[in-house]
Amino acid sequence: MKFALIDNNRVEAKSGLIAICPGCSKSVIPKCGEQRVHHWAHSRGKMCDSWWESExxxxxxxxxxxxxxxxxxxxxxxxxxxxxxxxxxxxxxxxxxxxxxxxxxxxxxxxxxxxxxxxxxxxxxxxxxxxxxxxxxxxxxxxxxxxxxxxxxxxxxxxxxxxxxxxxxxxxxxxxxxxxxxxxxxxxxxxxxxxxxxxxxxxxxxxxxxxxxxxxxxxxxxxxxxxxxxxxxxxxxxxxxxxxxxxxxxxxxxxxxxxxxxxxxxxxx
Ligand SMILES: [Zn+2]
Known part of the structure:
Protein backbone atom coordinates (compact mmCIF):
# COMPACT_ATOMS: atom_id res chain seq x y z
CA MET A 1 0.00 0.00 0.00
CA LYS A 2 1.10 3.51 -0.71
CA PHE A 3 -0.82 5.02 2.21
CA ALA A 4 -1.46 4.10 5.83
CA LEU A 5 -2.85 6.07 8.74
CA ILE A 6 -0.98 7.88 11.48
CA ASP A 7 -3.26 9.93 13.73
CA ASN A 8 -5.89 9.58 11.01
CA ASN A 9 -3.64 11.20 8.41
CA ARG A 10 -2.73 9.30 5.25
CA VAL A 11 1.03 8.99 5.07
CA GLU A 12 3.47 7.29 2.73
CA ALA A 13 5.90 4.64 3.97
CA LYS A 14 9.07 5.96 5.60
CA SER A 15 11.63 4.08 7.69
CA GLY A 16 10.98 4.24 11.41
CA LEU A 17 7.25 4.91 11.22
CA ILE A 18 4.48 2.60 12.36
CA ALA A 19 0.97 3.10 11.05
CA ILE A 20 -2.50 1.59 10.84
CA CYS A 21 -4.01 -0.07 7.78
CA PRO A 22 -7.02 2.02 6.71
CA GLY A 23 -8.85 -1.18 5.77
CA CYS A 24 -8.47 -3.61 8.68
CA SER A 25 -7.02 -1.22 11.31
CA LYS A 26 -4.11 -3.58 12.00
CA SER A 27 -0.61 -2.22 12.31
CA VAL A 28 1.52 -1.88 9.20
CA ILE A 29 5.25 -1.38 8.84
CA PRO A 30 7.23 0.55 6.21
CA LYS A 31 9.15 -1.40 3.57
CA CYS A 32 11.68 1.00 2.10
CA GLY A 33 14.24 -1.22 0.41
CA GLU A 34 15.98 -0.94 -2.94
CA GLN A 35 14.18 -3.70 -4.77
CA ARG A 36 10.57 -2.63 -4.66
CA VAL A 37 8.69 0.66 -4.47
CA HIS A 38 8.39 1.91 -0.90
CA HIS A 39 5.20 0.60 0.63
CA TRP A 40 3.39 -0.36 3.78
CA ALA A 41 3.05 -4.04 4.68
CA HIS A 42 0.97 -5.74 7.37
CA SER A 43 3.28 -6.58 10.23
CA ARG A 44 1.54 -9.89 10.89
CA GLY A 45 -0.09 -12.06 8.32
CA LYS A 46 -1.20 -11.30 4.84
CA MET A 47 -2.58 -8.22 3.18
CA CYS A 48 -6.26 -7.79 4.10
CA ASP A 49 -7.33 -7.38 0.46
CA SER A 50 -7.10 -10.77 -1.31
CA TRP A 51 -6.98 -9.01 -4.70
CA TRP A 52 -3.99 -6.87 -3.86
CA GLU A 53 -0.91 -7.25 -6.07
CA SER A 54 2.60 -6.05 -5.29
CA GLU A 55 3.03 -2.59 -6.69
ZN1 LIG B 1 -5.30 -4.22 6.33
Missing part, protein backbone atom coordinates in the same frame (compact mmCIF):
# COMPACT_ATOMS: atom_id res chain seq x y z
CA UNK A 56 5.55 -1.59 -9.34
CA UNK A 57 6.78 1.80 -10.52
CA UNK A 58 4.20 1.46 -13.27
CA UNK A 59 1.38 1.31 -10.67
CA UNK A 60 2.74 4.26 -8.77
CA UNK A 61 3.21 6.40 -11.88
CA UNK A 62 -0.38 5.81 -12.84
CA UNK A 63 -1.80 6.40 -9.37
CA UNK A 64 0.08 9.65 -9.00
CA UNK A 65 -1.71 11.12 -12.02
CA UNK A 66 -4.89 11.34 -9.92
CA UNK A 67 -5.78 13.31 -6.79
CA UNK A 68 -4.32 11.78 -3.61
CA UNK A 69 -7.73 11.46 -2.00
CA UNK A 70 -8.85 9.17 -4.84
CA UNK A 71 -5.85 6.86 -4.51
CA UNK A 72 -6.38 3.57 -2.62
CA UNK A 73 -10.07 3.89 -1.91
CA UNK A 74 -11.36 1.22 0.50
CA UNK A 75 -14.70 -0.23 -0.43
CA UNK A 76 -16.82 -2.53 1.71
CA UNK A 77 -19.80 -4.54 0.52
CA UNK A 78 -22.62 -3.68 2.96
CA UNK A 79 -24.16 -7.15 2.74
CA UNK A 80 -21.13 -9.46 2.78
CA UNK A 81 -18.58 -7.26 4.54
CA UNK A 82 -16.13 -8.03 1.71
CA UNK A 83 -13.48 -5.31 1.57
CA UNK A 84 -11.16 -4.28 -1.26
CA UNK A 85 -8.88 -1.39 -2.09
CA UNK A 86 -9.56 0.32 -5.41
CA UNK A 87 -6.41 1.77 -6.97
CA UNK A 88 -8.39 4.88 -7.88
CA UNK A 89 -11.90 5.67 -6.77
CA UNK A 90 -13.21 8.99 -7.99
CA UNK A 91 -15.68 11.26 -6.20
CA UNK A 92 -18.32 9.92 -8.58
CA UNK A 93 -17.61 6.30 -7.70
CA UNK A 94 -15.68 5.34 -10.84
CA UNK A 95 -12.95 2.81 -10.06
CA UNK A 96 -9.76 2.52 -12.10
CA UNK A 97 -7.69 -0.60 -11.53
CA UNK A 98 -4.11 -0.84 -12.74
CA UNK A 99 -3.27 -4.43 -13.51
CA UNK A 100 0.28 -5.56 -14.05
CA UNK A 101 0.09 -9.30 -13.26
CA UNK A 102 -1.84 -11.98 -15.05
CA UNK A 103 -5.40 -12.20 -13.79
CA UNK A 104 -7.63 -15.26 -13.99
CA UNK A 105 -11.11 -14.97 -15.48
CA UNK A 106 -12.90 -15.60 -12.19
CA UNK A 107 -11.05 -12.85 -10.34
CA UNK A 108 -11.44 -10.45 -13.24
CA UNK A 109 -15.22 -10.92 -13.34
CA UNK A 110 -15.49 -10.83 -9.50
CA UNK A 111 -13.72 -7.47 -9.49
CA UNK A 112 -15.92 -6.16 -12.28
CA UNK A 113 -19.06 -7.15 -10.31
CA UNK A 114 -17.73 -5.76 -7.03
CA UNK A 115 -16.71 -2.34 -8.36
CA UNK A 116 -19.52 -2.02 -10.95
CA UNK A 117 -18.33 1.25 -12.49
CA UNK A 118 -14.85 0.11 -13.40
CA UNK A 119 -12.23 0.58 -16.10
CA UNK A 120 -9.02 -1.41 -16.26
CA UNK A 121 -5.62 -0.11 -17.26
CA UNK A 122 -3.48 -3.11 -18.17
CA UNK A 123 0.32 -3.13 -18.28
CA UNK A 124 0.96 -4.31 -21.83
CA UNK A 125 4.73 -4.43 -21.33
CA UNK A 126 4.80 -7.34 -18.84
CA UNK A 127 5.26 -9.98 -21.54
CA UNK A 128 7.72 -9.19 -24.32
CA UNK A 129 5.57 -10.78 -27.00
CA UNK A 130 2.43 -8.69 -26.31
CA UNK A 131 3.47 -5.39 -27.92
CA UNK A 132 4.90 -6.86 -31.18
CA UNK A 133 1.79 -9.04 -31.44
CA UNK A 134 -0.41 -5.98 -30.94
CA UNK A 135 1.50 -3.98 -33.60
CA UNK A 136 1.12 -6.84 -36.07
CA UNK A 137 -2.60 -7.18 -35.27
CA UNK A 138 -3.01 -3.41 -35.57
CA UNK A 139 -2.12 -3.62 -39.27
CA UNK A 140 -5.51 -5.21 -39.89
CA UNK A 141 -7.51 -2.68 -37.82
CA UNK A 142 -10.23 -1.07 -39.93
CA UNK A 143 -10.74 2.64 -39.28
CA UNK A 144 -14.33 3.57 -38.44
CA UNK A 145 -13.38 7.15 -37.78
CA UNK A 146 -10.19 8.84 -36.63
CA UNK A 147 -8.81 6.87 -33.69
CA UNK A 148 -11.65 4.34 -33.61
CA UNK A 149 -11.22 0.93 -35.12
CA UNK A 150 -13.10 -2.22 -35.83
CA UNK A 151 -11.01 -5.31 -35.06
CA UNK A 152 -11.96 -8.56 -36.66
CA UNK A 153 -9.56 -10.75 -34.64
CA UNK A 154 -9.11 -9.15 -31.21
CA UNK A 155 -7.61 -12.42 -29.96
CA UNK A 156 -4.68 -11.78 -32.32
CA UNK A 157 -3.95 -8.44 -30.65
CA UNK A 158 -4.82 -8.61 -26.96
CA UNK A 159 -4.18 -11.08 -24.12
CA UNK A 160 -7.04 -13.58 -23.97
CA UNK A 161 -7.95 -12.94 -20.31
CA UNK A 162 -9.27 -9.47 -21.24
CA UNK A 163 -11.30 -10.26 -24.33
CA UNK A 164 -14.58 -10.96 -22.55
CA UNK A 165 -14.31 -8.20 -19.99
CA UNK A 166 -17.61 -6.48 -19.20
CA UNK A 167 -16.00 -3.04 -18.78
CA UNK A 168 -13.55 -0.90 -20.82
CA UNK A 169 -9.98 -2.22 -20.80
CA UNK A 170 -7.18 0.23 -21.66
CA UNK A 171 -3.92 -1.39 -22.72
CA UNK A 172 -0.79 0.52 -21.87
CA UNK A 173 1.91 -0.86 -24.17
CA UNK A 174 4.09 2.18 -23.50
CA UNK A 175 3.44 2.67 -27.18
CA UNK A 176 6.75 4.07 -28.38
CA UNK A 177 5.96 3.23 -31.99
CA UNK A 178 2.98 5.61 -32.17
CA UNK A 179 5.03 8.24 -30.33
CA UNK A 180 7.57 8.01 -33.13
CA UNK A 181 4.96 8.15 -35.89
CA UNK A 182 3.04 11.04 -34.34
CA UNK A 183 6.15 12.92 -33.18
CA UNK A 184 4.48 13.01 -29.82
CA UNK A 185 5.89 12.56 -26.34
CA UNK A 186 2.60 11.05 -25.25
CA UNK A 187 2.05 7.43 -25.73
CA UNK A 188 -1.34 6.10 -26.64
CA UNK A 189 -3.60 3.75 -24.76
CA UNK A 190 -5.82 1.34 -26.67
CA UNK A 191 -9.26 0.96 -25.18
CA UNK A 192 -11.08 -2.30 -25.89
CA UNK A 193 -14.79 -1.74 -25.38
CA UNK A 194 -17.10 -4.41 -23.94
CA UNK A 195 -19.22 -4.57 -27.07
CA UNK A 196 -19.05 -6.17 -30.51
CA UNK A 197 -20.38 -5.07 -33.89
CA UNK A 198 -21.10 -8.09 -36.01
CA UNK A 199 -18.55 -9.98 -33.87
CA UNK A 200 -15.88 -7.30 -34.46
CA UNK A 201 -14.29 -5.69 -31.42
CA UNK A 202 -14.24 -1.91 -31.15
CA UNK A 203 -10.98 -0.27 -30.10
CA UNK A 204 -10.27 3.42 -29.54
CA UNK A 205 -6.95 5.21 -29.24
CA UNK A 206 -6.67 7.71 -26.43
CA UNK A 207 -3.68 9.59 -25.07
CA UNK A 208 -2.79 9.12 -21.43
CA UNK A 209 -3.54 12.80 -20.77
CA UNK A 210 -6.96 12.68 -22.43
CA UNK A 211 -7.89 9.59 -20.42
CA UNK A 212 -6.72 11.09 -17.12
CA UNK A 213 -8.49 14.39 -17.85
CA UNK A 214 -11.75 12.65 -18.68
CA UNK A 215 -11.60 10.63 -15.48
CA UNK A 216 -10.83 13.72 -13.40
CA UNK A 217 -13.58 15.79 -15.03
CA UNK A 218 -16.06 12.97 -14.42
CA UNK A 219 -16.76 12.55 -18.15
CA UNK A 220 -15.17 9.14 -18.63
CA UNK A 221 -18.13 7.05 -17.45
CA UNK A 222 -20.81 9.06 -19.26
CA UNK A 223 -18.76 9.26 -22.48
CA UNK A 224 -17.93 5.55 -22.58
CA UNK A 225 -21.52 4.53 -21.73
CA UNK A 226 -22.84 6.79 -24.48
CA UNK A 227 -20.26 5.44 -26.92
CA UNK A 228 -21.15 1.84 -26.07
CA UNK A 229 -24.87 2.50 -26.40
CA UNK A 230 -24.25 4.19 -29.80
CA UNK A 231 -22.30 1.14 -30.95
CA UNK A 232 -25.10 -1.19 -29.82
CA UNK A 233 -27.56 0.96 -31.77
CA UNK A 234 -25.37 0.86 -34.91
CA UNK A 235 -25.04 -2.91 -34.55
CA UNK A 236 -28.84 -3.22 -34.18
CA UNK A 237 -29.43 -1.07 -37.27
CA UNK A 238 -26.88 -3.05 -39.27
CA UNK A 239 -28.55 -6.31 -38.28
CA UNK A 240 -31.98 -4.93 -39.18
CA UNK A 241 -30.62 -3.69 -42.51
CA UNK A 242 -29.03 -7.07 -43.14
CA UNK A 243 -32.23 -8.91 -42.20
CA UNK A 244 -34.27 -6.51 -44.39
CA UNK A 245 -31.88 -7.02 -47.31
CA UNK A 246 -31.99 -10.77 -46.77
CA UNK A 247 -35.81 -10.71 -46.80
CA UNK A 248 -35.81 -8.69 -50.07
CA UNK A 249 -33.35 -11.12 -51.65
CA UNK A 250 -35.33 -14.13 -50.44
CA UNK A 251 -38.50 -12.57 -51.79
CA UNK A 252 -36.81 -11.91 -55.14
CA UNK A 253 -35.54 -15.47 -55.28
CA UNK A 254 -38.99 -16.74 -54.43
CA UNK A 255 -40.57 -14.59 -57.14
CA UNK A 256 -37.95 -15.75 -59.62
CA UNK A 257 -38.58 -19.35 -58.67
CA UNK A 258 -42.32 -18.86 -59.07
CA UNK A 259 -41.79 -17.04 -62.37
CA UNK A 260 -43.62 -14.01 -61.04
CA UNK A 261 -41.24 -11.37 -62.39
CA UNK A 262 -41.22 -12.47 -65.99
CA UNK A 263 -44.88 -12.28 -66.76
CA UNK A 264 -44.86 -16.01 -67.30
CA UNK A 265 -47.45 -18.30 -65.99
CA UNK A 266 -46.85 -18.88 -62.32
CA UNK A 267 -45.45 -22.18 -61.25
CA UNK A 268 -48.05 -24.47 -59.90
CA UNK A 269 -47.84 -27.66 -58.01
Missing amino acids: TEWHRNWKSKFPIEWQEGFLVDDKTGEMHIADIRTDKGLVIEFQHSHINLLERSSRESFYRDLSWVVDGTRLKRDYPRFLKGKESFRTIKKGIYSVIDPEECFPSSWLESSVPVLFDFNDTYSQLINHSKQHLLYCLFPVRVDRNAIVAEITVNAFVNKVISGEWTTRTRQFISDIIQVDKEMREQYEGQKRIEENLMFRKFMGLNRGRRSRQF
Whole structure:
Protein backbone atom coordinates (compact mmCIF):
# COMPACT_ATOMS: atom_id res chain seq x y z
CA MET A 1 0.00 0.00 0.00
CA LYS A 2 1.10 3.51 -0.71
CA PHE A 3 -0.82 5.02 2.21
CA ALA A 4 -1.46 4.10 5.83
CA LEU A 5 -2.85 6.07 8.74
CA ILE A 6 -0.98 7.88 11.48
CA ASP A 7 -3.26 9.93 13.73
CA ASN A 8 -5.89 9.58 11.01
CA ASN A 9 -3.64 11.20 8.41
CA ARG A 10 -2.73 9.30 5.25
CA VAL A 11 1.03 8.99 5.07
CA GLU A 12 3.47 7.29 2.73
CA ALA A 13 5.90 4.64 3.97
CA LYS A 14 9.07 5.96 5.60
CA SER A 15 11.63 4.08 7.69
CA GLY A 16 10.98 4.24 11.41
CA LEU A 17 7.25 4.91 11.22
CA ILE A 18 4.48 2.60 12.36
CA ALA A 19 0.97 3.10 11.05
CA ILE A 20 -2.50 1.59 10.84
CA CYS A 21 -4.01 -0.07 7.78
CA PRO A 22 -7.02 2.02 6.71
CA GLY A 23 -8.85 -1.18 5.77
CA CYS A 24 -8.47 -3.61 8.68
CA SER A 25 -7.02 -1.22 11.31
CA LYS A 26 -4.11 -3.58 12.00
CA SER A 27 -0.61 -2.22 12.31
CA VAL A 28 1.52 -1.88 9.20
CA ILE A 29 5.25 -1.38 8.84
CA PRO A 30 7.23 0.55 6.21
CA LYS A 31 9.15 -1.40 3.57
CA CYS A 32 11.68 1.00 2.10
CA GLY A 33 14.24 -1.22 0.41
CA GLU A 34 15.98 -0.94 -2.94
CA GLN A 35 14.18 -3.70 -4.77
CA ARG A 36 10.57 -2.63 -4.66
CA VAL A 37 8.69 0.66 -4.47
CA HIS A 38 8.39 1.91 -0.90
CA HIS A 39 5.20 0.60 0.63
CA TRP A 40 3.39 -0.36 3.78
CA ALA A 41 3.05 -4.04 4.68
CA HIS A 42 0.97 -5.74 7.37
CA SER A 43 3.28 -6.58 10.23
CA ARG A 44 1.54 -9.89 10.89
CA GLY A 45 -0.09 -12.06 8.32
CA LYS A 46 -1.20 -11.30 4.84
CA MET A 47 -2.58 -8.22 3.18
CA CYS A 48 -6.26 -7.79 4.10
CA ASP A 49 -7.33 -7.38 0.46
CA SER A 50 -7.10 -10.77 -1.31
CA TRP A 51 -6.98 -9.01 -4.70
CA TRP A 52 -3.99 -6.87 -3.86
CA GLU A 53 -0.91 -7.25 -6.07
CA SER A 54 2.60 -6.05 -5.29
CA GLU A 55 3.03 -2.59 -6.69
CA THR A 56 5.55 -1.59 -9.34
CA GLU A 57 6.78 1.80 -10.52
CA TRP A 58 4.20 1.46 -13.27
CA HIS A 59 1.38 1.31 -10.67
CA ARG A 60 2.74 4.26 -8.77
CA ASN A 61 3.21 6.40 -11.88
CA TRP A 62 -0.38 5.81 -12.84
CA LYS A 63 -1.80 6.40 -9.37
CA SER A 64 0.08 9.65 -9.00
CA LYS A 65 -1.71 11.12 -12.02
CA PHE A 66 -4.89 11.34 -9.92
CA PRO A 67 -5.78 13.31 -6.79
CA ILE A 68 -4.32 11.78 -3.61
CA GLU A 69 -7.73 11.46 -2.00
CA TRP A 70 -8.85 9.17 -4.84
CA GLN A 71 -5.85 6.86 -4.51
CA GLU A 72 -6.38 3.57 -2.62
CA GLY A 73 -10.07 3.89 -1.91
CA PHE A 74 -11.36 1.22 0.50
CA LEU A 75 -14.70 -0.23 -0.43
CA VAL A 76 -16.82 -2.53 1.71
CA ASP A 77 -19.80 -4.54 0.52
CA ASP A 78 -22.62 -3.68 2.96
CA LYS A 79 -24.16 -7.15 2.74
CA THR A 80 -21.13 -9.46 2.78
CA GLY A 81 -18.58 -7.26 4.54
CA GLU A 82 -16.13 -8.03 1.71
CA MET A 83 -13.48 -5.31 1.57
CA HIS A 84 -11.16 -4.28 -1.26
CA ILE A 85 -8.88 -1.39 -2.09
CA ALA A 86 -9.56 0.32 -5.41
CA ASP A 87 -6.41 1.77 -6.97
CA ILE A 88 -8.39 4.88 -7.88
CA ARG A 89 -11.90 5.67 -6.77
CA THR A 90 -13.21 8.99 -7.99
CA ASP A 91 -15.68 11.26 -6.20
CA LYS A 92 -18.32 9.92 -8.58
CA GLY A 93 -17.61 6.30 -7.70
CA LEU A 94 -15.68 5.34 -10.84
CA VAL A 95 -12.95 2.81 -10.06
CA ILE A 96 -9.76 2.52 -12.10
CA GLU A 97 -7.69 -0.60 -11.53
CA PHE A 98 -4.11 -0.84 -12.74
CA GLN A 99 -3.27 -4.43 -13.51
CA HIS A 100 0.28 -5.56 -14.05
CA SER A 101 0.09 -9.30 -13.26
CA HIS A 102 -1.84 -11.98 -15.05
CA ILE A 103 -5.40 -12.20 -13.79
CA ASN A 104 -7.63 -15.26 -13.99
CA LEU A 105 -11.11 -14.97 -15.48
CA LEU A 106 -12.90 -15.60 -12.19
CA GLU A 107 -11.05 -12.85 -10.34
CA ARG A 108 -11.44 -10.45 -13.24
CA SER A 109 -15.22 -10.92 -13.34
CA SER A 110 -15.49 -10.83 -9.50
CA ARG A 111 -13.72 -7.47 -9.49
CA GLU A 112 -15.92 -6.16 -12.28
CA SER A 113 -19.06 -7.15 -10.31
CA PHE A 114 -17.73 -5.76 -7.03
CA TYR A 115 -16.71 -2.34 -8.36
CA ARG A 116 -19.52 -2.02 -10.95
CA ASP A 117 -18.33 1.25 -12.49
CA LEU A 118 -14.85 0.11 -13.40
CA SER A 119 -12.23 0.58 -16.10
CA TRP A 120 -9.02 -1.41 -16.26
CA VAL A 121 -5.62 -0.11 -17.26
CA VAL A 122 -3.48 -3.11 -18.17
CA ASP A 123 0.32 -3.13 -18.28
CA GLY A 124 0.96 -4.31 -21.83
CA THR A 125 4.73 -4.43 -21.33
CA ARG A 126 4.80 -7.34 -18.84
CA LEU A 127 5.26 -9.98 -21.54
CA LYS A 128 7.72 -9.19 -24.32
CA ARG A 129 5.57 -10.78 -27.00
CA ASP A 130 2.43 -8.69 -26.31
CA TYR A 131 3.47 -5.39 -27.92
CA PRO A 132 4.90 -6.86 -31.18
CA ARG A 133 1.79 -9.04 -31.44
CA PHE A 134 -0.41 -5.98 -30.94
CA LEU A 135 1.50 -3.98 -33.60
CA LYS A 136 1.12 -6.84 -36.07
CA GLY A 137 -2.60 -7.18 -35.27
CA LYS A 138 -3.01 -3.41 -35.57
CA GLU A 139 -2.12 -3.62 -39.27
CA SER A 140 -5.51 -5.21 -39.89
CA PHE A 141 -7.51 -2.68 -37.82
CA ARG A 142 -10.23 -1.07 -39.93
CA THR A 143 -10.74 2.64 -39.28
CA ILE A 144 -14.33 3.57 -38.44
CA LYS A 145 -13.38 7.15 -37.78
CA LYS A 146 -10.19 8.84 -36.63
CA GLY A 147 -8.81 6.87 -33.69
CA ILE A 148 -11.65 4.34 -33.61
CA TYR A 149 -11.22 0.93 -35.12
CA SER A 150 -13.10 -2.22 -35.83
CA VAL A 151 -11.01 -5.31 -35.06
CA ILE A 152 -11.96 -8.56 -36.66
CA ASP A 153 -9.56 -10.75 -34.64
CA PRO A 154 -9.11 -9.15 -31.21
CA GLU A 155 -7.61 -12.42 -29.96
CA GLU A 156 -4.68 -11.78 -32.32
CA CYS A 157 -3.95 -8.44 -30.65
CA PHE A 158 -4.82 -8.61 -26.96
CA PRO A 159 -4.18 -11.08 -24.12
CA SER A 160 -7.04 -13.58 -23.97
CA SER A 161 -7.95 -12.94 -20.31
CA TRP A 162 -9.27 -9.47 -21.24
CA LEU A 163 -11.30 -10.26 -24.33
CA GLU A 164 -14.58 -10.96 -22.55
CA SER A 165 -14.31 -8.20 -19.99
CA SER A 166 -17.61 -6.48 -19.20
CA VAL A 167 -16.00 -3.04 -18.78
CA PRO A 168 -13.55 -0.90 -20.82
CA VAL A 169 -9.98 -2.22 -20.80
CA LEU A 170 -7.18 0.23 -21.66
CA PHE A 171 -3.92 -1.39 -22.72
CA ASP A 172 -0.79 0.52 -21.87
CA PHE A 173 1.91 -0.86 -24.17
CA ASN A 174 4.09 2.18 -23.50
CA ASP A 175 3.44 2.67 -27.18
CA THR A 176 6.75 4.07 -28.38
CA TYR A 177 5.96 3.23 -31.99
CA SER A 178 2.98 5.61 -32.17
CA GLN A 179 5.03 8.24 -30.33
CA LEU A 180 7.57 8.01 -33.13
CA ILE A 181 4.96 8.15 -35.89
CA ASN A 182 3.04 11.04 -34.34
CA HIS A 183 6.15 12.92 -33.18
CA SER A 184 4.48 13.01 -29.82
CA LYS A 185 5.89 12.56 -26.34
CA GLN A 186 2.60 11.05 -25.25
CA HIS A 187 2.05 7.43 -25.73
CA LEU A 188 -1.34 6.10 -26.64
CA LEU A 189 -3.60 3.75 -24.76
CA TYR A 190 -5.82 1.34 -26.67
CA CYS A 191 -9.26 0.96 -25.18
CA LEU A 192 -11.08 -2.30 -25.89
CA PHE A 193 -14.79 -1.74 -25.38
CA PRO A 194 -17.10 -4.41 -23.94
CA VAL A 195 -19.22 -4.57 -27.07
CA ARG A 196 -19.05 -6.17 -30.51
CA VAL A 197 -20.38 -5.07 -33.89
CA ASP A 198 -21.10 -8.09 -36.01
CA ARG A 199 -18.55 -9.98 -33.87
CA ASN A 200 -15.88 -7.30 -34.46
CA ALA A 201 -14.29 -5.69 -31.42
CA ILE A 202 -14.24 -1.91 -31.15
CA VAL A 203 -10.98 -0.27 -30.10
CA ALA A 204 -10.27 3.42 -29.54
CA GLU A 205 -6.95 5.21 -29.24
CA ILE A 206 -6.67 7.71 -26.43
CA THR A 207 -3.68 9.59 -25.07
CA VAL A 208 -2.79 9.12 -21.43
CA ASN A 209 -3.54 12.80 -20.77
CA ALA A 210 -6.96 12.68 -22.43
CA PHE A 211 -7.89 9.59 -20.42
CA VAL A 212 -6.72 11.09 -17.12
CA ASN A 213 -8.49 14.39 -17.85
CA LYS A 214 -11.75 12.65 -18.68
CA VAL A 215 -11.60 10.63 -15.48
CA ILE A 216 -10.83 13.72 -13.40
CA SER A 217 -13.58 15.79 -15.03
CA GLY A 218 -16.06 12.97 -14.42
CA GLU A 219 -16.76 12.55 -18.15
CA TRP A 220 -15.17 9.14 -18.63
CA THR A 221 -18.13 7.05 -17.45
CA THR A 222 -20.81 9.06 -19.26
CA ARG A 223 -18.76 9.26 -22.48
CA THR A 224 -17.93 5.55 -22.58
CA ARG A 225 -21.52 4.53 -21.73
CA GLN A 226 -22.84 6.79 -24.48
CA PHE A 227 -20.26 5.44 -26.92
CA ILE A 228 -21.15 1.84 -26.07
CA SER A 229 -24.87 2.50 -26.40
CA ASP A 230 -24.25 4.19 -29.80
CA ILE A 231 -22.30 1.14 -30.95
CA ILE A 232 -25.10 -1.19 -29.82
CA GLN A 233 -27.56 0.96 -31.77
CA VAL A 234 -25.37 0.86 -34.91
CA ASP A 235 -25.04 -2.91 -34.55
CA LYS A 236 -28.84 -3.22 -34.18
CA GLU A 237 -29.43 -1.07 -37.27
CA MET A 238 -26.88 -3.05 -39.27
CA ARG A 239 -28.55 -6.31 -38.28
CA GLU A 240 -31.98 -4.93 -39.18
CA GLN A 241 -30.62 -3.69 -42.51
CA TYR A 242 -29.03 -7.07 -43.14
CA GLU A 243 -32.23 -8.91 -42.20
CA GLY A 244 -34.27 -6.51 -44.39
CA GLN A 245 -31.88 -7.02 -47.31
CA LYS A 246 -31.99 -10.77 -46.77
CA ARG A 247 -35.81 -10.71 -46.80
CA ILE A 248 -35.81 -8.69 -50.07
CA GLU A 249 -33.35 -11.12 -51.65
CA GLU A 250 -35.33 -14.13 -50.44
CA ASN A 251 -38.50 -12.57 -51.79
CA LEU A 252 -36.81 -11.91 -55.14
CA MET A 253 -35.54 -15.47 -55.28
CA PHE A 254 -38.99 -16.74 -54.43
CA ARG A 255 -40.57 -14.59 -57.14
CA LYS A 256 -37.95 -15.75 -59.62
CA PHE A 257 -38.58 -19.35 -58.67
CA MET A 258 -42.32 -18.86 -59.07
CA GLY A 259 -41.79 -17.04 -62.37
CA LEU A 260 -43.62 -14.01 -61.04
CA ASN A 261 -41.24 -11.37 -62.39
CA ARG A 262 -41.22 -12.47 -65.99
CA GLY A 263 -44.88 -12.28 -66.76
CA ARG A 264 -44.86 -16.01 -67.30
CA ARG A 265 -47.45 -18.30 -65.99
CA SER A 266 -46.85 -18.88 -62.32
CA ARG A 267 -45.45 -22.18 -61.25
CA GLN A 268 -48.05 -24.47 -59.90
CA PHE A 269 -47.84 -27.66 -58.01
ZN1 LIG B 1 -5.30 -4.22 6.33
